[in-house]
Amino acid sequence: MSYVSKNKVVSIHYTLKSGGGEVLDSSEGRDPLVYIQGAQNIIAGLENALENKVVGDALSVVIEPVDAYGERREDLVQSVSLDQFDNQEAVQPGAQFQMQSPEGVMIATVVEVDAQDVTIDLNHPLAGMALHFDVEVVAIREATEDELSHGHVHGAGGCH
Numbered sequence: 109m110s111y112v113s114k115n116k117v118v119s120i121h122y123t124l125k126s127g128g129g130e131v132l133d134s135s136e137g138r139d140p141l142v143y144i145q146g147a148q149n150i151i152a153g154l155e156n157a158l159e160n161k162v163v164g165d166a167l168s169v170v171i172e173p174v175d176a177y178g179e180r181r182e183d184l185v186q187s188v189s190l191d192q193f194d195n196q197e198a199v200q201p202g203a204q205f206q207m208q209s210p211e212g213v214m215i216a217t218v219v220e221v222d223a224q225d226v227t228i229d230l231n232h233p234l235a236g237m238a239l240h241f242d243v244e245v246v247a248i249r250e251a252t253e254d255e256l257s258h259g260h261v262h263g264a265g266g267c268h
């Protein structure tokens with residue numbers, strides 16, 4: 109019997125809901141999500157919940173923000189000049205852009221737009237939320253050396 113444990117490649121089907129029951133994301137109708145346990149490919153709370161599970165195990169867990177995408181930070185709501193956007197017509201409330209930052213790629217969500225300035229929110233869209241996951245383990249295998257050195261799962265064609 110193979111257990112979910114550090115450096116195993118694990119395939120899961122999942123449905124993610126908000127506290128209000130709204131489905132935010134799901135692997136239903138798609139290939140399962142494949143990740144390396146212990147490699148921080150997925151949020152910490154989900155890794156913890158899946159530790160020692162076996163193929164066929166199904167679980168429902170609620171993951172608090174600290175073990176998911178963190179608390180919301182008001183200092184990440186910032187005002188920037190509209191001039192900084194290449195495609196200004198696409199800058200509408202609710203629109204999301206990827207931005208480079210010293211901490212890596214962040215998703216900026218547009219909050220408000222006026223004639224010259226744009227209020228953007230750099231919090232992760234799921235920050236501050238308790239996440240309700242229904243998860244089923246569908247496969248477990250050993251990671252290859254390449255996968256472990258890269259820190260991510262390779263498909264049939266190798267690194268991609």
Ligand code: ZN
Pocket residue numbers: 254255258260262266267268
């Ligand atoms: Zn790779």
